[in-house]
Amino acid sequence: MDLRLYDTLTKEKRPFVPLDAGNVRMYACGPTVYDFAHIGNGRAAIVFDVLFRVLRHRYGADQVTYVRNITDVDDKINVRAARDYPGVPLNEAIRKVTEETYQQYQDDVTALGCLAPTVQPRATEHIPEMRAIIEKLVAGGFAYVAEDHVLFSPQAMNEANSVMPRYGALSKRSLDEMIAGARVDVAPYKRDNTDFVLWKPSKPGEPSWPSPSGIEVEGRPGWHIECSAMAWKHLGEKFDIHGGGIDLVFPHHENELAQTCCAFHSDRMANVWMHNGFLQIESEKMSKSLGNFFTIRELLADWPGEVLRLSMLKTHYRSPLDWTAKGVEESAKTLDDWYAIAADAVATEPSSAMIEALYDDLNTALAMAVLHGLRNAAASGGARERGEFAASLRLLGFLSMSAAEWKGRKQQASGIDAQHVDRLIADRAAARARKDFKESDRIRDELAAMGVAIKDSKDKDGKPVTTWEIA
Numbered sequence: 001m002d003l004r005l006y007d008t009l010t011k012e013k014r015p016f017v018p019l020d021a022g023n024v025r026m027y028a029c030g031p032t033v034y035d036f037a038h039i040g041n042g043r044a045a046i047v048f049d050v051l052f053r054v055l056r057h058r059y060g061a062d063q064v065t066y067v068r069n070i071t072d073v074d075d076k077i078n079v080r081a082a083r084d085y086p087g088v089p090l091n092e093a094i095r096k097v098t099e100e101t102y103q104q105y106q107d108d109v110t111a112l113g114c115l116a117p118t119v120q121p122r123a124t125e126h127i128p129e130m131r132a133i134i135e136k137l138v139a140g141g142f143a144y145v146a147e148d149h150v151l152f153s154p155q156a157m158n159e160a161n162s163v164m165p166r167y168g169a170l171s172k173r174s175l176d177e178m179i180a181g182a183r184v185d186v187a188p189y190k191r192d193n194t195d196f197v198l199w200k201p202s203k204p205g206e207p208s209w210p211s212p213s214g215i216e217v218e219g220r221p222g223w224h225i226e227c228s229a230m231a232w233k234h235l236g237e238k239f240d241i242h243g244g245g246i247d248l249v250f251p252h253h254e255n256e257l258a259q260t261c262c263a264f265h266s267d268r269m270a271n272v273w274m275h276n277g278f279l280q281i282e283s284e285k286m287s288k289s290l291g292n293f294f295t296i297r298e299l300l301a302d303w304p305g306e307v308l309r310l311s312m313l314k315t316h317y318r319s320p321l322d323w324t325a326k327g328v329e330e331s332a333k334t335l336d337d338w339y340a341i342a343a344d345a346v347a348t349e350p351s352s353a354m355i356e357a358l359y360d361d362l363n364t365a366l367a368m369a370v371l372h373g374l375r376n377a378a379a380s381g382g383a384r385e386r387g388e389f390a391a392s393l394r395l396l397g398f399l400s401m402s403a404a405e406w407k408g409r410k411q412q413a414s415g416i417d418a419q420h421v422d423r424l425i426a427d428r429a430a431a432r433a434r435k436d437f438k439e440s441d442r443i444r445d446e447l448a449a450m451g452v453a454i455k456d457s458k459d460k461d462g463k464p465v466t467t468w469e470i471a
């Protein structure tokens with residue numbers, strides 16, 4: 001069975017052939033650590049986690065290297081540090097902000113069921129690699145120094161007679177149109193308005209490092225060069241898959257590709273470019289001004305991570321995702337059902353129909369349909385069907401708890417004290433035994449008011465038993 005992936009660069013879905021099946025290498029752009037991640041960031045983390053899991057399934061858990069970077073140098077970080085830690089030296093404040101935010105992000109995406117990537121490099125720990133790439137670009141005539149900045153020239157890239165792709169190929173933009181359409185109030189040190197920053201001088205108090213290319217004042221990197229450097233360090237000059245949200249295609253990925261290909265005189269940076277679609281909320285663009293901006297952390301206060309994860313996977317990763325409260329509630333009900341059927345089963349092998357769906361460009365929407373079929377087979381079948389269903393769910397990152405833990409978490413979240421409920425049910429049983437139906441009805445109503453639904457039945461010896469669940 002072929003694994004087929006859609007490549008943004010060539011706009012085609014084709015069989016995935018790793019450069020080295022013993023070490024399949026993927027890179028996904030990670031967070032800029034200055035604030036809580038929003039659920040759009042959560043979508044990207046989950047999509048590339050599913051890809052990581054699928055590659056591990058196909059090639060072996062130790063044969064896949066997944067790099068997700070951390071951008072810990074950025075203007076937004078500096079602003080946040082100055083605001084949150086007044087009076088603390090800026091560099092120390094920046095470290096506090098990036099450490100805190102990085103930990104929050106880790107905790108959030110772990111709660112969403114994402115495996116830890118193999119490497120999570122920090123930009124500030126890769127300054128020598130950035131300087132080395134910048135030096136190569138200047139030496140090759142693709143970049144130049146102006147007023148203590150180093151700028152990359154897309155024009156120079158496109159004029160070079162070489163194996164490198166054309167600038168604009170990834171985002172399907174024409175450089176001539178970009179030049180014509182660019183704003184006029186462009187920085188005076190740029191030769192062309194499309195030139196972008198590889199390195200710039202630091203302002204007083206900002207983080208700074210020795211500059212490349214003979215620049216005497218200290219400076220700091222531009223955003224795009226960070227990823228070229230980290231990918232090179234951990235995955236080499238060429239690797240298999242580069243991913244991120246669709247909003248990163250231009251300019252970030254276009255520029256990463258340009259830098260890496262020009263530095264190494266290479267025809268490609270990654271064999272496959274993968275991008276997940278936008279996420280909107282109740283059919284509207286998510287924005288702070290519309291008041292519909294959700295962080296992962298806020299949603300985790302109301303829902304377990306697996307509910308959020310399932311809500312993401314119901315839509316194909318390349319399609320826009322419409323996040324709705326109703327959809328999340330449905331996911332919660334689905335997971336209650338799946339947990340009851342499969343959480344305590346001994347997982348065997350995931351179903352081949354589900355693997356087939358995932359191998360078709362991570363078609364998780366189709367995988368969901370397969371899972372519903374497996375669920376029905378498991379509900380009416382035996383250990384074999386339940387084992388296959390459980391293994392299929394686990395491959396996608398579900399069933400991280402036992403059935404009892406899942407139920408207990410829900411009771412805890414709802415504020416219901418299980419012991420108190422059990423006591424009331426025992427009191428009600430005693431009332432029924434002495435035929436005090438007024439009292440037993442009163443207790444049933446009290447439980448209903450707490451949000452507890454009870455069900456009376458008989459055990460195999462014919463004795464009455466009462467079970468309960470959160471309504």
Ligand SMILES: [Zn+2]
Pocket residue numbers: 028029030227252256
């Ligand atoms: Zn990046």
